[in-house]
Amino acid sequence: MAAPSLAMAPHDEASVELAFVEPAAPARLLSSQFPSKVGGRPAWLSLQLPDPERLLCGGCTRPMVFLLQVYAPRDRAFHRALLIFCCAVPACPRRRFAAFRSQLGRINDFYEPEPEPEALPGTRPGPRLCRVCGASAPKSCSRCRWAHYCGKEHQSLDWKAGHREACGRPGEAAGSLSSPNILFPEFELVMELEDSEDQKLENLKCVESKSAAESDCVTEAIDEQELEAMAKHESEEDRIFAKFKRRIALAPDQVLRYCRGGCPLWVSGENIPSKTDIPNCPCGAKREFEFQVMPQLLNYLKVDCLEESLDWGTLSVYTCEQSCDHGNEYSTEFLWKQDFSAEQY
Known part of the structure; x- marks a missing residue:
């Protein structure tokens, strides 16, 4: 039986749910299992995927990499997931993050109304995914036709990493899907209420x-x-x-704090957003705080060297308080990155 998903427990204003990483079998992290997870490829909720151009970094225009997702249903959405992508290019002058929301009714175009048993990877038909990053893949290898990519960037990476030699070989279509290792290590997110x-x-x-x-x-x-x-x-x-x-010392391994409608736990007095810094949703509703990603997650992502690698104090995600319905499309939500102050290093 799958571990409880984030945001499934009733909330009051003061309750906070903490998320921790745990290894998990790949079958538990498929879209049909509605997981909360870190790294690997996205377990897309809606299988009508966002256009690859929406996943390009605004600083270096390179494809962003999947960071994590939270399965967080609400009374207005039977299925609901929030996904974060980030730029992992060390030389990027303005490293960007992006947050997306997808939600579906119990009756939808992709899943049965009742929970499905755990399935083996690849047993369920789905959209064409980039074999490097797992994003929507409108491009294909012109030689073998079965290797799909989000764009030229990842097609070139895969070609150099070994697809050039393996292209068209028998059995290669079902073989390695991660030749250029640009993805973060994959874990399941499991949660518990803060004591x-x-x-x-x-x-x-x-x-x-x-x-x-x-x-x-x-x-x-x-x-x-x-x-x-x-x-x-x-x-x-x-x-x-x-x-x-003091607060995180109570559970030092926490990598995420979920408290919809609450307040983030800031790491610094600098760069705290005001109400005017958080834009309303395009539907006109205000956005409210939903969860924050903690710096402890960096320990599990195998990133180091602060001057060149991925770093943050906390990432706070704000979402439409009305959870407006966009059908099968992914809507963009708001993410605020706060770094540690210079005195804290």
Whole structure:
């Protein structure tokens, strides 16, 4: 039986669901299993895929790579998934991220109304996918005709990585699908509610610690000028980062926090969006915070060297609060990237 999907439990304003990565059999991560997952190829919900041009980085115009997806149904959408793509080109001058939403009714063009048993990969017909990245593949190899690609970029990568020698060989069509290894390692996302009792205890310890510090100040008879200097030394930046560290210390392996309609846990006092920074959905409805991706995920993506590789403090995703219906099409949602401040490195 599949692990509980994110956002399946009832929410109140304070509840937060934490996601963790776990290895999973490929059969659990297919579209028909409605997974929440990291890396590998997308498990597209709607099989009417977005045009490959929508997955190009706005900084370097190269194809973005699938980062993760969250299966998050709502009362207005029986099936609902949110997917994030990112540019993984080290030399990109303006590395971009993109978030997409897909939602379907229980009766739809792609899946049966009742849950399907786990299937073996490749047993269900589907759209043509790029054999490098898993995006929509309008192009095909002109020699063998069965190798499909999202565009010239990935066709060239695959050609250099071994398709040139293997093209047309018997059995190659069902063989390796990841010759140019540009994808992130694949994991399932599993979730659990953040322990509210632990959080209350953490808050209490914070208050007690503050009270003890104030008591020490009185005992040592520190004069008013020294107290003022200490208060200024602890900047708002220090307090925000300290809160971030205290909160994640309760579950240090968390890679995602889900709290629809709540507030992100910021890593820095810099670059926090105002209400005007978050655009309304094209339908006219406001967007609300839904989930954030934590920096701990970077440990599982096999990326390093901060000057050249992928990096973030947190990625916060805001979605249409009305979850407006776009049929089988993928709608673009809003993602805000916040980095760690320079003082935190």
